[in-house]
Amino acid sequence: MAIQRTLSIIKPDAIAKNVIGDIIRRFEENGLSIIAMKMTHLSAAEAGRFYAVHAERPFYKDLCTFMSSGPILAMCLEGKNAIALNRQLMGATNPKEAEEGTIRADHADSIDANAVHGSDSEENAAIEINFFFSDLDIHSRS
Ligand code: CMP
Numbered sequence: 001m002a003i004q005r006t007l008s009i010i011k012p013d014a015i016a017k018n019v020i021g022d023i024i025r026r027f028e029e030n031g032l033s034i035i036a037m038k039m040t041h042l043s044a045a046e047a048g049r050f051y052a053v054h055a056e057r058p059f060y061k062d063l064c065t066f067m068s069s070g071p072i073l074a075m076c077l078e079g080k081n082a083i084a085l086n087r088q089l090m091g092a093t094n095p096k097e098a099e100e101g102t103i104r105a106d107h108a109d110s111i112d113a114n115a116v117h118g119s120d121s122e123e124n125a126a127i128e129i130n131f132f133f134s135d136l137d138i139h140s141r142s
Contacts, residue, residue, distance in 0.1 A: 001080040001081045002080070002081070003078065003079065003080060003082070003142045004078070004079070004080075004081060004082040004083050004122065004125070005035070005076055005077065005078050005082060005125055005126075005129060005138075006076070006077050006082045006083045006086050006118060006119045006125045006129075007074065007075070007076060007077075007117075007118070007119045007125055007128035007129045007131075007132065008027070008074070008075045008076075008077050008086055008116060008117065008118050009072050009073065009074050009075075009116065009117040009118075010023055010072060010073040010075075010115070010116055011066075011067065011072055011113070011114065011115055011116060011117060012066065012067065012069045012070030012071065012072060012113075013066075013107075013108070013109060013113035013114075013115060014107050014108075014115040014116065015070060015071050015072065015073060016070060017107060019107050019115075020073060022106075022107075023103055023107070023115070023116065024075075026089050026103060027075075027077055027086070027089065030085060030089060031079045031080060031085070032077040032078065032079040032082055032085060032086065033077065033078050033079055033141045034075050034076070034077060035076050035077070035078045035138055035139050035140055035141060036075065036076035036129075036132075036133045036137045036138045036139065037073065037074070037075045037076075038073070038074045038075075038132055038133070038137070039071055039072070039073050039074075040071065040072060040074065040132075041068070041070065041071045041072070042067055042068045042072065043068055044064045044065060044068040046068070047063070047064040047067035047068045048060075048064045049131075050067070050128070050131055051063055051064065051067070053124075059111075059112070062112055063112065066112050066113065074132040074133075076129050076132075076133055076137075076138055078140060078141060078142055083118070083119055083120070083121065083122065083125055086118040086119075087118050087120070088102075089102060089103055090102060090103050090104055090115075090116050090118050091103060091104035091105050091108075092104065093111060093114060094111045094114070095108035095109065095110065095111070095114055095115075103115055103116050104116065
């Protein structure tokens with residue numbers, strides 16, 4: 001299995017619930033290392049740029065409003081098979097469909113307020129990591 005990097009975001013709903021530590025614990029206990037981390041509060045326009053791939057979807061405007069409603073924590077995670085592993089730990093996008101014990105099953109309230117985001121491919125991971133971090137911010141441990 002290849003060492004990969006992926007972008008994780010703890011969304012405004014999970015930040016408001018004060019569960020940053022619980023989410024990070026799951027990453028670290030499952031072999032993912034945080035190699036960059038930044039708390040920030042996106043404007044609606046910045047959220048729109050980050051989610052530009054969804055611009056034509058009916059939920060795009062609500063998504064941008066929600067993602068700019070409070071602070072978020074952006075992280076670059078590194079580890080074996082990091083992209084799929086992070087998505088496994090997150091659970092399904094819709095928390096009603098998320099497997100028991102996943103982050104979204106435990107902390108998400110709805111498909112909009114779904115606690116976390118994770119890159120879905122190597123190509124998108126590179127784009128998304130680059131959105132938040134420069135090379136100087138990233139401290140590989142592999
Ligand atoms: P995320 O993994 O951050 O990627 C896009 C987000 O859009 C997704 O999580 C959801 O929070 C949100 N969203 C809202 N409605 C939908 C939908 N019908 N399908 C996919 N994503 C949706």
